[in-house]
Amino acid sequence: MALDKPYQDIPGTIIFDAEQARKGYHLNQFSMSFMKPENRERYLADREAYVNEWPLTDAQKKAVLDMDLNAMMAEGGNIYFLSKIGATHGLSFQQMAGSMTGMSEAAYRDMMVSGGRRPEGVRLKDLDGWTPPEPGEKAETMRPNAPARVTSTLYTPHVPAIGAAMDLGKTEEPYWQKVFSGYEWTRAWAKENTPDVVILVYNDHATAFDSSLIPTFVLGTGAEYPVADEGYGPRPVPGIKGYPELASHIAQSVIQDDFDLTLVNEMVVDHGLTVPLSLVFGDVGVDGEWPCRVIPLAVNVVQYPVPSGRRCYELGKAIRRALDKWDGPELNVQVWSTGGMSHQLQGPRAGLINAEWDNAFLDHLIADPEGLTEWPHLEYVDEAGSEGIELVDWLIARGTMDDQFGGGAPTVDHRFYHVPASNTAVGHMVLSNPTD
Ligand code: DHB
Ligand code: FE
Numbered sequence: 501m502a503l504d505k506p507y508q509d510i511p512g513t514i515i516f517d518a519e520q521a522r523k524g525y526h527l528n529q530f531s532m533s534f535m536k537p538e539n540r541e542r543y544l545a546d547r548e549a550y551v552n553e554w555p556l557t558d559a560q561k562k563a564v565l566d567m568d569l570n571a572m573m574a575e576g577g578n579i580y581f582l583s584k585i586g587a588t589h590g591l592s593f594q595q596m597a598g599s600m601t602g603m604s605e606a607a608y609r610d611m612m613v614s615g616g617r618r619p620e621g622v623r624l625k626d627l628d629g630w631t632p633p634e635p636g637e638k639a640e641t642m643r644p645n646a647p648a649r650v651t652s653t654l655y656t657p658h659v660p661a662i663g664a665a666m667d668l669g670k671t672e673e674p675y676w677q678k679v680f681s682g683y684e685w686t687r688a689w690a691k692e693n694t695p696d697v698v699i700l701v702y703n704d705h706a707t708a709f710d711s712s713l714i715p716t717f718v719l720g721t722g723a724e725y726p727v728a729d730e731g732y733g734p735r736p737v738p739g740i741k742g743y744p745e746l747a748s749h750i751a752q753s754v755i756q757d758d759f760d761l762t763l764v765n766e767m768v769v770d771h772g773l774t775v776p777l778s779l780v781f782g783d784v785g786v787d788g789e790w791p792c793r794v795i796p797l798a799v800n801v802v803q804y805p806v807p808s809g810r811r812c813y814e815l816g817k818a819i820r821r822a823l824d825k826w827d828g829p830e831l832n833v834q835v836w837s838t839g840g841m842s843h844q845l846q847g848p849r850a851g852l853i854n855a856e857w858d859n860a861f862l863d864h865l866i867a868d869p870e871g872l873t874e875w876p877h878l879e880y881v882d883e884a885g886s887e888g889i890e891l892v893d894w895l896i897a898r899g900t901m902d903d904q905f906g907g908g909a910p911t912v913d914h915r916f917y918h919v920p921a922s923n924t925a926v927g928h929m930v931l932s933n934p935t936d
Contacts, residue, residue: 504756510624516578518721518748518755518763524576525765530554530564531577534584543588570600638757642905643824648746648831650823651695652913652932653897654686655865656779658702658838660771661922663735666778682916682928683779689913689930690780695834697743697793699750699819701896702772702838704798705730708764714803715762717815719754720796721747728768736786737774743793745828750795753822759815769796776838797896801839801889809880809892810873816899823900837897839890841917842883843924852885853925859917861891862927866912869898887924901933908934 507515514520521528530551533539543550551561563571567589572582579596586596598608611617620626665676707728709715725740751763777790784790797819800806807815816835823833841861844852861884864872873895880889903909910931918926 528581531581648826658775663775707770708767718798722765750822757818813895813899816896820900835897837894841925841927844885857883
């Protein structure tokens with residue numbers, strides 16, 4: 501089920517999309533290095549030596565050394581990035597563009613002066629057999645036997661003190677024993693049901709993103725993500741291995757599904773992402789490896805306005821549509837949403853816990869996710885504390901499940917509730933899609 505990419509058939513044109521960006525990542529970053537004069541000087545002094553400093557493919561290196569912009573574009577380059585190479589060679593944008601047409605510099609300039617290239621004959625619609633693409637359809641039913649199967653969704657808080665309790669060997673203390681007892685089932689289950697990839701929904705806590713950049717939804721399309729130092733030193737756990745091919749596929753589909761994702765290839769990940777991995781997979785030392793790949797999905801709940809529950813649920817549905825379109829290798833996919841439950845980390849109301857509300861939230865998440873999308877932010881904050889707003893993230897995982905696409909209701913494999921872990925109510929759940 502190919503993604504909708506009719507633009508790739510436009511004659512003489514390469515559209516820079518998530519797939520191209522993945523292919524050309526190092527080439528484009530290489531191009532950006534020419535924004536520094538010292539790099540331009542080093543490159544011009546010995547081009548081959550400079551090119552060899554970068555992890556480019558042989559085809560990319562050849563394209564650069566040949567100064568062949570068409571070949572660079574074919575290898576994933578984008579003209580705005582590549583123009584920094586052209587500028588280093590003293591070329592104008594007109595010279596760069598002209599060099600890709602097979603025309604002489606003078607002939608190209610004359611063509612432009614005479615009104616430019618006419619569109620007739622170089623449009624997709626002029627090709628034989630072209631029919632206009634249907635406006636983007638949004639599937640409301642699931643793909644039977646999809647290669648990428650959402651098997652389960654998992655919900656858990658990500659309290660940093662839980663990570664610290666593991667890192668400092670305190671899990672046997674009575675206070676922590678009560679928290680970890682709720683994850684014994686999950687750890688055994690995770691050993692039997694290790695996914696190929698987890699799409700891990702969390703919120704960044706002013707770690708990778710601060711006041712300089714406040715993206716609402718961030719999808720990690722990178723290959724790896726180091727563990728952040730949040731002020732206590734990095735947690736002694738391994739960094740995260742991403743899944744660029746699947747993540748860029750999801751990005752392509754979800755953005756075409758009207759979600760304006762921010763795509764990030766390089767970022768550090770904080771307790772919001774690492775603590776859930778530790779809770780579910782247990783102790784994994786800094787020299788070890790997590791047992792699966794992870795695609796981070798960070799949601800802004802730090803600075804208002806934050807996305808609504810409805811928007812998060814719709815994003816979950818868009819992610820499921822993307823997974824259903826995957827034609828790569830068969831994948832066992834789990835979607836985890838983290839944060840919550842009730843907690844307030846600030847002001848005279850700090851320490852607020854609302855067990856009745858939390859459990860009503862869980863009941864609705866199981867049986868009435870659509871109804872839950874109507875609950876406004878004020879409800880979360882008023883009832884579950886200012887940081888309880890993290891719970892909107894839980895609707896993303898729930899939106900990916902079969903029953904939201906005409907399939908069977910999930911089984912509630914595990915449900916746990918305990919107060920407290922640090923300042924937070926620990927609500928933890930595993931829901932699975934019917935197996936047939
Ligand atoms: C706590 C909980 C959080 O979700 C968080 O991000 C930071 C701290 C806490 O309970 O201490
Ligand atoms: Fe948090």
